[in-house]
Amino acid sequence: MVKYYEGMFLTHNKEARKDTDYLAAHVSGLIEKVGGTVLQMTKWDERRLAYPVKGVTHGVYFLAYFSGDAATDARLRAEVRLSSLILRHLTLHLEELPEQPIETFSEMQLRLSGGEARTALDIPAPGLDEDETATVAVPRIGDEHAPASDRRDGGER
């Protein structure tokens, strides 16, 4: 049975600066080697890492949709461990292949910044910080009375 996977690969920044295409070919080559078929692939983003991974502070992410059988993931994991170019990888099993084409980080943000998503992106509005401290300072959350600073005045809107 064919399974669909989403794979994200964190690669060495210095290597990417030399030749991004080579890295992309390296990643897709690994997937092909373990019996998978690369359906879509993109250089997702290039960014500073939240923490150093194997002494590396900047990395390039590749995102790929690929198909394979049930053992593809396990075989890929074994291959990636041997690769010195790939620092981390994350494989997710997809129930079905996404309809929209694969998108980079900036494309994704562009899509989410318009339309309906805008409201949900604004959930923790700036200015809530004072509220949070107030809630912590007053431990009676179950109390029907408001904490010291009323949320309606908390500048949420």
Added chain:
Amino acid sequence: MRRGAQSGRKKRKVRRFSERHRVRVGRDKAEALYDYKNVPLLQRLTTQQGKLYSRKRAGNTAWAQRRLKREVKRARFMALLPYVG
């Protein structure tokens, strides 16, 4: 029982606590938006140190909060979010 609580002290001004205007994040929104790749959103739902905000503060349903937890952990593993700030 405290004596003189009613008469001896000036009554404190109380305001009713209201969450009516808060945005609830349920299953639909969580499925559409909570993704380990959506780093700016995850950052807004975590503290500076990288800890998740409470359900109450984030406006999440229980289901959405669990989904968010999972996605934050994935993002941490991929070094998109910090484990500790």
